[in-house]
Amino acid sequence: MRTGIATVCLSGTLREKMQACAIAGFDGIEIFEQDLVTSPLSPEDVRKMAADLGLTLDLYQPFRDFDSVPNELLAANLRRAEAKFRLMSRLGTDTMLVCSNVATASIDDDGLRAEQLAALAARAGDHSVKVAYEALAWGKYVNDYEHAHRLVETVDHPNLGTCLDSFHILSRDWDTAPIESFNPGKIFFVQVADAPKLSMDVLSWSRHYRVFPGEGQFELAKFLGHVVRAGYTGPVSLEVFNDVFRQSDVERTAVDAMRSLIWLEEQSAKWLDAHPSAEYGAGSAAPGRRRYPMELATLPQVAEPAGFNFAEVRAADTAGLETLLGQLGFTSNGRHRTKNVQLWTMGHARVIINEDSTQESRDAGAGAAPAISALGFDVESPVIAAARAQQLKAPAVPRKSQADEEIFQGFAAPDSTEIFLCQGRPDGTAAWTREFGEGLEAPAAGRTGEQGTVIDHVNLAQPWQHFDEAVLFYTSALALEPQPYAEVASPTGLVRSQVMLTRDRGVRLVLNLAPLIQRGGAASGTDAPAATGQRPGYQEHIAFAVDDLVATARAAKARGLDFLQIPANYYEDLDARFGLDPDFLATLRELNLLYDRDADGEFLHFYTATVGSVFFEMVERRGAYDGYGAPNAPVRHAVQYDHLHQRNPTT
Numbered sequence: 036m037r038t039g040i041a042t043v044c045l046s047g048t049l050r051e052k053m054q055a056c057a058i059a060g061f062d063g064i065e066i067f068e069q070d071l072v073t074s075p076l077s078p079e080d081v082r083k084m085a086a087d088l089g090l091t092l093d094l095y096q097p098f099r100d101f102d103s104v105p106n107e108l109l110a111a112n113l114r115r116a117e118a119k120f121r122l123m124s125r126l127g128t129d130t131m132l133v134c135s136n137v138a139t140a141s142i143d144d145d146g147l148r149a150e151q152l153a154a155l156a157a158r159a160g161d162h163s164v165k166v167a168y169e170a171l172a173w174g175k176y177v178n179d180y181e182h183a184h185r186l187v188e189t190v191d192h193p194n195l196g197t198c199l200d201s202f203h204i205l206s207r208d209w210d211t212a213p214i215e216s217f218n219p220g221k222i223f224f225v226q227v228a229d230a231p232k233l234s235m236d237v238l239s240w241s242r243h244y245r246v247f248p249g250e251g252q253f254e255l256a257k258f259l260g261h262v263v264r265a266g267y268t269g270p271v272s273l274e275v276f277n278d279v280f281r282q283s284d285v286e287r288t289a290v291d292a293m294r295s296l297i298w299l300e301e302q303s304a305k306w307l308d309a310h311p312s313a314e315y316g317a318g319s320a321a322p323g324r325r326r327y328p329m330e331l332a333t334l335p336q337v338a339e340p341a342g343f344n345f346a347e348v349r350a351a352d353t354a355g356l357e358t359l360l361g362q363l364g365f366t367s368n369g370r371h372r373t374k375n376v377q378l379w380t381m382g383h384a385r386v387i388i389n390e391d392s393t394q395e396s397r398d399a400g401a402g403a404a405p406a407i408s409a410l411g412f413d414v415e416s417p418v419i420a421a422a423r424a425q426q427l428k429a430p431a432v433p434r435k436s437q438a439d440e441e442i443f444q445g446f447a448a449p450d451s452t453e454i455f456l457c458q459g460r461p462d463g464t465a466a467w468t469r470e471f472g473e474g475l476e477a478p479a480a481g482r483t484g485e486q487g488t489v490i491d492h493v494n495l496a497q498p499w500q501h502f503d504e505a506v507l508f509y510t511s512a513l514a515l516e517p518q519p520y521a522e523v524a525s526p527t528g529l530v531r532s533q534v535m536l537t538r539d540r541g542v543r544l545v546l547n548l549a550p551l552i553q554r555g556g557a558a559s560g561t562d563a564p565a566a567t568g569q570r571p572g573y574q575e576h577i578a579f580a581v582d583d584l585v586a587t588a589r590a591a592k593a594r595g596l597d598f599l600q601i602p603a604n605y606y607e608d609l610d611a612r613f614g615l616d617p618d619f620l621a622t623l624r625e626l627n628l629l630y631d632r633d634a635d636g637e638f639l640h641f642y643t644a645t646v647g648s649v650f651f652e653m654v655e656r657r658g659a660y661d662g663y664g665a666p667n668a669p670v671r672h673a674v675q676y677d678h679l680h681q682r683n684p685t686t
């Protein structure tokens with residue numbers, strides 16, 4: 036598959052955008068008119084620079100408001116088009132995107148539109164330019180891709196074809212199957228964009244909320260599957276108008292973009308395999324059937340991870356963490372033989388405390404405040420999973436190990452949390468734990484009633500500019516499935532909360548969009564690595580599931596645990612909503628437990644105080660309850676906000 040990207044997706048100057056696209060590995064780019072008009076580079080400079088960078092210039096766009104106009108206007112439009120054809124010849128670009136008229140269209144007559152497009156195609160032919168006609172979702176008269184294509188067929192000129200843009204098609208819920216019957220020679224260009232399903236006017240949706248494939252909710256694998264089966268072989272080019280990407284680091288966004296196309300290519304191949312047609316075989320061509328004209332690359336295949344192998348918290352001062360874990364009922368398994376890390380376990384829940392005292396982290400002011408620094412996932416084959424992540428351009432992280440120690444393959448997530456791939460064992464134990472303490476084959480089983488403890492979920496705060504990237508990253512590299520996101524009220528704003536799951540719920544990862552504004556004006560959500568713990572107000576947590584939460588809470592209380600204190604108002608509201616048994620309600624109140632219930636079951640949970648940017652949660656799931664106590668999240672945010680500012684007053 037030939038990969039492309041429109042310069043409008045990225046921040047920076049045209050030169051910076053082109054360099055970033057080359058570094059990320061794109062084959063070609065679409066030049067967005069404004070990027071050229073505002074550039075000091077001449078069209079010849081751009082042409083040379085693209086050639087030097089190994090990029091093809093696939094499209095010049097857009098040409099607006101051409102069709103459906105009175106004849107006086109048509110003459111002016113054709114003059115304007117001639118100027119752009121001459122410009123394109125200097126650029127060395129042979130395809131121009133013409134979008135359906137939104138502004139000056141005044142005549143709704145397909146016969147007239149066909150005549151006008153024919154006039155444009157004839158002039159384009161004189162300059163050897165191909166015109167790709169695209170139905171904008173909000174086009175005044177032409178807003179449906181099949182309508183645009185009918186016009187192209189009516190005109191029947193070699194220099195006029197269709198541009199298919201997934202956004203305009205999927206935002207309007209048009210059926211994508213008819214694409215298959217299009218003459219492939221008449222599909223001049225294909226643009227792809229994903230988007231979250233929003234109910235708003237389609238123009239604003241398109242101009243601000245498009246995201247890269249895998250970051251939204253459109254069925255893009257199916258869309259591209261139909262395009263491939265039509266016989267299209269041209270570039271598949273990202274066209275993503277997004278307010279965040281346009282102000283984020285250009286090289287990083289280009290890599291995120293490239294990852295999205297690599298993933299989409301694989302997903303489309305899978306969709307095609309799952310939807311065989313009479314004419315075409317699967318990607319590898321079944322006997323007696325043809326292969327698709329477009330080659331689709333595949334990736335190393337991974338199953339979803341079975342569970343969390345461990346969570347690692349990094350801190351220079353580990354005392355607060357040790358106290359909390361001990362009070363929760365964790366057992367210390369001592370230090371690693373060669374590394375400055377401790378292992379704490381409760382049942383099959385493993386927490387590594389990384390005693391970060393390196394000069395580097397001291398220089399960076401890091402390490403003082405505990406922060407979640409790494410997660411281990413149980414995967415079937417760590418090597419295959421690492422190869423897949425690498426092909427998806429995930430940056431590898433090195434880990435120092437001695438010869439006789441287990442080596443984890445690892446890579447960095449967008450928020451710089453280190454992700455390690457571990458060989459899971461069916462019984463839930465981990466081989467590497469023998470490198471700790473007395474050389475235990477298995478960690479201490481824990482106290483009575485605690486053997487069943489596992490990591491239930493991990494909640495990571497994402498910097499605002501990397502949120503969408505993180506969704507794609509976990510989807511593509513680790514096969515987690517994004518759920519529709521929720522918005523939770525907090526004193527610092529609405530917190531976007533995105534659950535990423537495996538189908539059997541062995542892994543539940545919650546990505547929260549960290550609030551931007553802190554009291555006193557400090558902003559968080561910067562590019563500072565999570566590991567530094569230097570983002571004020573950033574709070575992340577690890578949640579453990581136990582069999583009997585009340586017993587766990589009582590034992591923790593007896594050990595002096597600093598619980599997150601829940602306001603009395605909460606319990607009054609809880610009683611009003613659920614009409615709970617008075618004794619049960621009294622227990623919840625006494626132990627600062629939170630409660631939720633739905634049609635599937637019940638959920639009990641409590642939180643610890645925060646050390647650095649980390650706190651812990653203990654949960655008990657009853658029945659088939661599958662949520663996270665979302666109605667209780669605003670209470671947690673409000674109490675934590677109060678604590679943060681009592682401890683770190685800003686005035």
Ligand SMILES: O=C(O)c1ccc(O)c(O)c1
Nearest residue numbers: 097132134169200241242
């Ligand atoms: O929003 C627009 O104007 C616009 C322009 C060109 C495109 O290809 C497109 O999809 C949208």
Ligand SMILES: [Mg+2]
Nearest residue numbers: 169200226274
């Ligand atoms: Mg488009």
